[in-house]
Amino acid sequence: MCSDPSTLNDLSWFVCYLTTGKHLSFYASFGTVLLLLAVTAPVALLLGFGGAMLARSRVAPLSWAGQSYISIVRGVPDIAFFLFFVIALDQAFEYVRHRVLCPDWGQAVYQGNDFVVCPAAKLPLSSAPQWEHEVYGFLLAVITFSLVFGAFAANVLHGAMRAVPRAQIETAEAYGMTQRQAFWRVLVPQMWVYALPGLSNLWMVLIKATPLLFLLGVEDIVYWARDLGGSKTPQFTDYPHGDWRMWYFLFLLVFYLAFTKVSEVLLNRLMRRLTHGQAIAGGEAQRKSALEGAA
């Protein structure tokens, strides 16, 4: 049916148009974005937790390391990070592999403008199938996103750890808990309620930052929307049309709004659960309304 679209009526034209191979790639790229979020969020949270623990460490060099990670990454504009860091990271990997795999390589790695490692050190190898290159590009993106958002998460968690009332720790110590026990059993379970507003903010920003994927060479929803929406002349497509970018980007807008709305609802629900039984204003309000309900 789709072999000669110019003869079709509007409805079947659109059915054919919206199911071209290119559009299928566009739909698949939504999966890429969701996968990035699903991987980046926990990794960034882990990095943030590690960063926060380092920053509050009593060993000075560890504390400096944590604090400089937080302030350096937070201070560098995202876009600079995304343009420069990924190429540098890729080169660092290949450089290490080059040193290990090709110790007898005669030529310099940096030749003028060129960065040349031995063929065996290429990552992925140039003979690797294209999907490996794409997965590798995606991994670089995950690392970059995680490092950037990990620094913000570290700052939020660091603050949350300090917000837990000192009396709680003192009580734990009075019961004879070691510092480590007090940290894991008393401080960590209680800090989330203080961290959640900051973390949910961060999650929203992360969702909105996903179009930066496009800067990293990953073919994401923005890449396809821009390409599909651009005007098409009859020579190069069976589906010529004018400048439809507005409609494609409107679709992206709806997607992002819906996604952030769903996140907001879920995060609010999580906040209510975490507040339960906590010695803060929200927890107190919950306790009172439960009492009134019982009476």
Place this chain on the structure above:
Amino acid sequence: MTTTRLLLASALALCGSAVLAQDVVRMGTEGAYPPFNFINDQGEVDGFEVELGNELCARAQLTCQWVTNEWDSIIPNLVSGNYDTILAGMSITDERDAVIDFTQEYFPNVPSAYVALSDGVDVTGGVVAAQTNTIQAAHVAETGATLVEFATPEETVAAVRNGEADAVFADRDFLAPIVEASGGQLVYVGEPVPIGQGVGLGLRESDTELKAKFDTAIAAMKEDGSLNALLSKWFDMDAPTY
């Protein structure tokens, strides 16, 4: 920090399985510049340069794999080794030649043209759109017109349509199908301007062997007329070019 080390370790572990198969030449292109290169309805790269590149690879007995990359970072990614060649309608210029190498040109120095909504537009005094980092952008900057730059060729034309720019300055062969399809809305302004030294295949300066292979293949295609055939298939060219 530990994550980074872990990743490094796993990256190194990957090398254990590093058995070198036949070398693949990765061909970088933009995929947004018809008829030179674009993404077709099936979502694959297509166009003059793709057909040409495949033919060159066949002649030089290379296995080739196409990769798309943003125009803005197409040279940094080449020198960093993410792909080995650039076929992206890239005109040979002295500035680019200082950073990368070019083969002989496979597309002649064909003039660039101004396109606007009416032919009365003053292209040396008005606002002219061009793609960032192109010879056309450099040319507009020299004419005294106000230059507005865009990341993609598509946006330069859109800027004229929505009135943001008075005219667009680009390769005549990129503009020709657009002007034709616009049904009289877009028209050429003034005479075409010859700039640039033709379009060549870009390579890393250290890749002399690969450059020689492509140079030989391009020369052979010019000789036996197959390049002319490709040019007349994709472009509006009457006389044989080479």
